[in-house]
Amino acid sequence: GAGVSQSPSNKVTEKGKDVELRCDPISGHTALYWYRQSLGQGLEFLIYFQGNSAPDKSGLPSDRFSAERTGESVSTLTIQRTQQEDSAVYLCASSPSQVGSSYNEQFFGPGTRLTVL
Amino acid sequence: GNSVTQMEGPVTLSEEAFLTINCTYTATGYPSLFWYVQYPGEGLQLLLKATKADDKGSNKGFEATYRKETTSFHLEKGSVQVSDSAVYFCALFNAGNNRKLIWGLGTSLAVNP
Numbered sequence: 001g002a003g004v005s006q007s008p009s010n011k012v013t014e015k016g017k018d019v020e021l022r023c024d025p026i027s028g029h030t031a032l033y034w035y036r037q038s039l040g041q042g043l044e045f046l047i048y049f050q051g052n053s054a055p056d057k058s059g060l061p062s063d064r065f066s067a068e069r070t071g072e073s074v075s076t077l078t079i080q081r082t083q084q085e086d087s088a089v090y091l092c093a094s095s096p097s098q099v100g101s102s103y104n105e106q107f108f109g110p111g112t113r114l115t116v117l
Numbered sequence: 118g119n120s121v122t123q124m125e126g127p128v129t130l131s132e133e134a135f136l137t138i139n140c141t142y143t144a145t146g147y148p149s150l151f152w153y154v155q156y157p158g159e160g161l162q163l164l165l166k167a168t169k170a171d172d173k174g175s176n177k178g179f180e181a182t183y184r185k186e187t188t189s190f191h192l193e194k195g196s197v198q199v200s201d202s203a204v205y206f207c208a209l210f211n212a213g214n215n216r217k218l219i220w221g222l223g224t225s226l227a228v229n230p
Contacts, residue, residue: 004160033217042222043206056217091161106218108161 002026004109006092012115013082021077021112025094030072033095033106038088046090049075051097082116089113119144123207123221130197130228138192138224140181140207148211150174150183150190151218155204164192164205197228 005024013019025032034046045059049069060066064082069075079086093106124139142150152164152174165174167183167190174181179194190207207221 043218043220045217048217059217093161105163105166110160 004092004094004107006090006109006112008112009110010113010115012117014117015084016081018078018080019082019114021079021090021114023075023077023092023094023109025073025075025092026107028072028096029094029107030097031095031104031106032069032075033093034067034075034077035091035093036088037091037111041088043091046077079114082114084116087114087116119148119209119211119219121207121209121219121221123205123224125222126204126225128224128226130226132199132228132230133196134228136192136194136197136201136226138205138207138226140190140192140221142188142190142207142209142219144188144209144211144219146211148209150181151208151210152179152181152190152192153206153208155206155223157203161206197226199228199230202226202228 004026007022011019030051032049036044036046047060047067048056064080067077089111091111092109095106096104120143122141149168151166153161154164155161164179165176165181167174170183170185172183181190181192183190204223204225206223209219
């Protein structure tokens with residue numbers, strides 16, 4: 001079946017503009033994550049959705065960042081008034097339910113490379 | 118808190134050389150440990166995992182053993198190939214940590230023919 005898809009694959013924008021990144025998770029996966037991967041910085045957790053529970057937004061770096069998810073489907077990550085330091089690869093991952101103590105593998109999309117000029 | 122420390126790269130090896138990428142962790146309780154791999158131009162993929170002490174994860178010739186006494190999960194492969202060139206990430210999952218994976222910074226491996 002189809003994996004996690006993200007769009008666009010590349011986005012170049014000007015400082016101060018808003019951008020919207022999209023993630024289509026694997027069908028049936030109730031958990032969805034957004035990460036940011038900066039050069040030399042590893043993966044930085046941004047936000048986590050689990051079913052209809054309130055999302056864990058503890059990783060969002062500022063109030064310019066927000067994310068939404070409709071039910072158990074598509075998610076969008078929005079960055080308002082982009083800054084040059086927002087340039088990074090934004091990764092989305094989905095997994096079966098993470099409720100309980102066991103870990104369910106996260107499946108990653110190819111990412112969106114954001115460049116803020 | 119929970120954290121993962123892995124050796125800095127880049128690591129450059131010749132084909133058929135032995136590979137070790139060190140990973141140590143700090144965690145409360147009994148975390149699960151993972152190695153993910155990111156091949157050039159591709160998304161992250163789970164390489165192997167271990168969910169309890171002394172477990173050995175293995176895949177594609179790679180191995181890692183969960184050592185609680187040394188809080189380590191070092192990645193090894195006896196004979197690397199050019200196709201193993203990628204970035205390798207060590208990660209930790211702790212059920213008490215809001216279901217988030219805690220990641221190392223990644224180690225870039227380049228294998229030359």
